[in-house]
Amino acid sequence: MLLAVLSGFIFALLLVPFGKVLKGKWSILLSILPLALFIFFLQKIPQVIDGAILERNQWVPQLGINLDFNLDGLSLIFALMITGVGTMVFIYTSYYLKGHVYLDRFFGFLCLFMGAMLGLVLSENLITLFLFWELTSISSFFLIGFNNEDPASRKSALIALSVTGLGGLCLLAAGLVIHGITDSFSIVDMLQSSTMMQDHSFFMAVVCLIFGAAFTKSAQFPFHFWLPGAMKAPTPVSTYLHSATMVKAGIYLLFRLSPAFSGSELWHYSLWCVGGATMVYAAFQTLFRDDLKSILAYSTVSALGILVFLIGLGTEEAMLAGLVFLLVHALYKATLFLMTGIIDHAAHTRNVSELSGLRKVMLPVAVAGFLAALSNAGIPPSFGFIGKDLIYEASLHTGVFPLISTVALVSTNVMLLFAGFLAGVRPFIGPLPTKYKDLQAGSPRLWVPTLILATLCLVIGLAPGLISNSLIAPALVALGIQDYALDLKLWHGFNTVLALSATTIGLGLGLFFLLKPSLNREEQMLKWEKYSPLAFFEGMGSLTFRFSTLWTGMVQNGYLRNYILVILLFLMALIGYGMWGNFHPKIDFTQLLDLTFYETGIMAIMLGAIVFTVFTGSRLTAVAAMGVVGYSLCLLFVFYSAPDLAMTQFAIDTLTVILFVLVLYRLPKYLPFSDSRVRVRDGIVALGFGGMITLLALGVLSDPMVSEVSEYYSANAYKLAKGKNVVNVILVDFRGMDTLVEITVLVIAALGVFGLMKLRLKSRERIR
Incomplete structure (x- = not known):
């Protein structure tokens, strides 16, 4: 039955390269598919009379989602209707739309829809039934809007x-x-x-x-x-x-x-x-x-x-x-x-x-x-x-x-x-x-x-x-x-x-x-x-569109500052709600004050760089100061015996500084786009968000460490992945797909920046 269900999808795919061959008088041959399926289900009648035919095919067994099909008396009636009437419709269409420039596409949609309907009535699993249910909606969308x-x-x-x-x-x-x-x-x-x-x-x-x-x-x-x-x-x-x-x-x-x-x-x-x-x-x-x-x-x-x-x-x-x-x-x-x-x-x-x-x-x-x-x-x-x-x-x-x-x-x-x-x-x-x-x-x-x-x-x-x-x-x-x-x-x-x-x-x-x-x-x-339900439905759609337009104008107004502000306020509200009444960290401040000379010096450098970033009047100075903050973090990683992490952070900060300099070099001089009230507001939000993250970090440090994950990676890094560096093994094996996606994102970002750098607009194409 799996092949019977998938046959419609297979034929739809085959019509992409070979559909043009069947657009003429040979289009009637496509009715062989529903006819063959009709005969297939027709000859199952004696077996169904004796009892339902259950076919199991594993798909995602861990979640209980399988391509299981059940052919009983009820699904048989629907399968025969789908394929029997489908045969007549395929024959009819071969002449009704004869000569239509998109006849092959139409038959492809019909095959897709027929396969989805067969999957729907034969499915013995609620999730696969839902998937075929949605496929009927999607394929019918293409057919209705042909x-x-x-x-x-x-x-x-x-x-x-x-x-x-x-x-x-x-x-x-x-x-x-x-x-x-x-x-x-x-x-x-x-x-x-x-x-x-x-x-x-x-x-x-x-x-x-x-x-x-x-x-x-x-x-x-x-x-x-x-x-x-x-x-x-x-x-x-x-x-x-x-x-x-x-x-x-x-x-x-x-x-x-x-x-x-x-x-x-x-x-x-x-x-x-x-x-x-x-x-x-x-x-x-x-x-x-x-x-x-x-x-x-x-x-x-x-x-x-x-x-x-x-x-x-x-x-x-x-x-x-x-x-x-x-x-x-x-x-x-x-x-x-x-x-x-x-x-x-x-x-x-x-x-x-x-x-x-x-x-x-x-x-x-x-x-x-x-x-x-x-x-x-x-x-x-x-x-x-x-x-x-x-x-x-x-x-x-x-x-x-x-x-x-x-x-x-x-x-x-x-x-x-x-x-x-x-x-x-x-x-x-x-x-x-x-x-x-x-x-x-x-x-x-x-x-x-x-x-x-x-x-x-x-x-x-x-x-x-x-x-x-x-x-x-x-x-x-x-x-x-x-x-x-x-x-x-x-x-x-x-x-x-x-x-x-x-x-x-x-x-x-x-x-x-x-x-x-x-x-x-x-x-x-x-x-x-x-007064009809259709008028009500269209009215709700119009109301939703107007609200979306108003909301978009308020939130998506083209200013990056506003986007970041909305994101931070939402995160503060969400995390703050979760912390309210449930956050009781046991913090030992004596350990936090046990700082070495090197740590104190690096912290002082970071604070100075942050002050430069906030109050400087030059974009390049701000970028350089942010680079200093990043390199200072690299030194902290070195002090805490994490050279791999330090090298990764060093490469990222270097790349970030270079990209910012290349982009900002071509922008006009630093101009104040906000007044003092806006900057005070942004400062309060920044301090609030930073303070909340600090409290979360301190709370994590105060909780007892759960080492099950660390122990698993330590025990299996060499055994399963043949690597002695646990961090590298996690990145390229255990979380290999995650790392691949991150690399892909960086490559796409680099290509975008490269394209912007090479873009040369004519004077009439520039936004004035």
């Missing part, structure tokens, strides 16, 4: 990254808190520690953090706004991300963790409320839209709300309904998105009020749209009919407000039926406008994948046994539901559920025939946008 010359695309990509990135931080925090409770990052261990989790004082924090991750990723209210905005992406992106992959990541997380949180009222009621509000609100929004992708976007948000709502119900029937509807939605929504792309590609418009009669020129596309709309509406014998029946059955038999739940679901499905027929049927019925008489369905690479997905909506509806025991039953086992009497079929007789389905279909069709698309109605809805 048309990077369009400001709207860039803005949509940034909003999507900001919202989902915030959720990623919540997931990381949740993983760390869970590790603190269970002492493990393993998801299996966490699920087995359900009682421990729910009894812990941090349980509420964990649940809220998980909600933050799932709700942002799966576009739940009030974080839903990023998904309609992401419709600025090319149609293959909308199809892949918003039918079967990215937006389902949050749903996967809720499904995966539900066994650990099941039974908690906080878990169930929160999901019930948020999912219910999202599905009704988003379905209502579809009544006011006339852009095909906008209609599909809000209907997607509503469908995601239904899934969250079902997980919130938490019963076995609700979980079954959620798993079936997961597949139902992936098939019909991917079909509708691909169909929309074909129409947009040919007619150059997505305005549903302008489209009609396209069945006469796009018959295969019309058939696909009609089948998808049937499944979306839950009309027999489609797969959607089975899914909708299961949803109503779950709502009727739940203990969480069954009447309210059922009414909310019926209302939502009525509006979703309207949206599905508006997108999948309306463009193809009625007379064909003259301007569209020459349109064509396009290449089979466009409509064949669309028709395949639409046909599956019908085939699985007629033969639900294809997925019943092979996919749904193992997924229920993965959710902790054992020995469930699973019986997926079209006909269950005349009952309340059938009456609810018939009511939904009747009201939905009535709404479709009575309510016509209207630009005026959409404009009326847009007047309320200023």
